[in-house]
Amino acid sequence: NAGVTQTPKFRVLKTGQSMTLLCAQDMNHEYMYWYRQDPGMGLRLIHYSVGEGTTAKGEVPDGYNVSRLKKQNFLLGLESAAPSQTSVYFCASSYLLANEQFFGPGTRLTVL
Amino acid sequence: RKEVEQDPGPFNVPEGATVAFNCTYSNSASQSFFWYRQDCRKEPKLLMSVYSSGNEDGRFTAQLNRASQYISLLIRDSKLSDSATYLCVVNALNRDDKIIFGKGTRLHILP
Numbered sequence: 001n002a003g004v005t006q007t008p009k010f011r012v013l014k015t016g017q018s019m020t021l022l023c024a025q026d027m028n029h030e031y032m033y034w035y036r037q038d039p040g041m042g043l044r045l046i047h048y049s050v051g052e053g054t055t056a057k058g059e060v061p062d063g064y065n066v067s068r069l070k071k072q073n074f075l076l077g078l079e080s081a082a083p084s085q086t087s088v089y090f091c092a093s094s095y096l097l098a099n100e101q102f103f104g105p106g107t108r109l110t111v112l
Numbered sequence: 113r114k115e116v117e118q119d120p121g122p123f124n125v126p127e128g129a130t131v132a133f134n135c136t137y138s139n140s141a142s143q144s145f146f147w148y149r150q151d152c153r154k155e156p157k158l159l160m161s162v163y164s165s166g167n168e169d170g171r172f173t174a175q176l177n178r179a180s181q182y183i184s185l186l187i188r189d190s191k192l193s194d195s196a197t198y199l200c201v202v203n204a205l206n207r208d209d210k211i212i213f214g215k216g217t218r219l220h221i222l223p
Contacts, residue, residue: 033211035213040215041215042199042213042214042215042216043156043199043213044213045211048211090155090156097203097211098143098144098203099144100146100158100161101156101158101201101211102158103155103156103157104155105154105155106154106155
């Protein structure tokens with residue numbers, strides 16, 4: 001089992017460009033999450049999903065959109081990237097909200 | 113009071129020593145608690161869950177104090193490989209369904 005995988009691992013964007021980060025899990029988990037991690041800020045929840053076809057806002061959703069068309073995939077979109085979105089993005093999944101979360105290796109995004 | 117608070121450290125501890133740190137939480141409705149470990153430039157990984165009765169796994173002991181609203185992590189006989197950032201996670205399984213990560217405590221084990 002691969003667990004949780006993220007694509008791409010690194011990306012550099014110019015301000016105003018768009019991109020999609022892909023997260024995939026092979027553990028049949030219902031819950032999936034997108035976090036960003038910045039120095040001194042800890043992990044902050046962007047959006048999450050409680051099942052296929054559902055999404056919900058987390059703590060810092062502005063500037064991001066998500067989709068969960070298939071249970072195993074959770075996509076995070078940036079429509080118009082801004083330098084403030086320079087961060088490390090982690091995807092995670094869990095069987096239930098109360099359970100352990102399994103994290104992907106992260107995507108390091110730089111917006112110039 | 114912040115929702116989840118941790119001392120950021122760093123804790124500089126000699127190898128073989130015992131170290132403990134706490135994590136306080138503000139929401140009394142919180143129901144599940146975890147400690148994660150995060151190595152530099154890596155993803156967080158579960159270290160252990162924290163149960164009401166406490167939890168021990170080898171050199172690591174986690175405890176929950178609901179009355180004072182904090183969880184603790186104790187590391188005995190510390191190893192160089194224990195150097196990492198330790199994150200506490202608090203889940204408030206009410207209608208807000210909040211999952212809050214602490215900002216982490218950095219631990220450096222010194223040879």
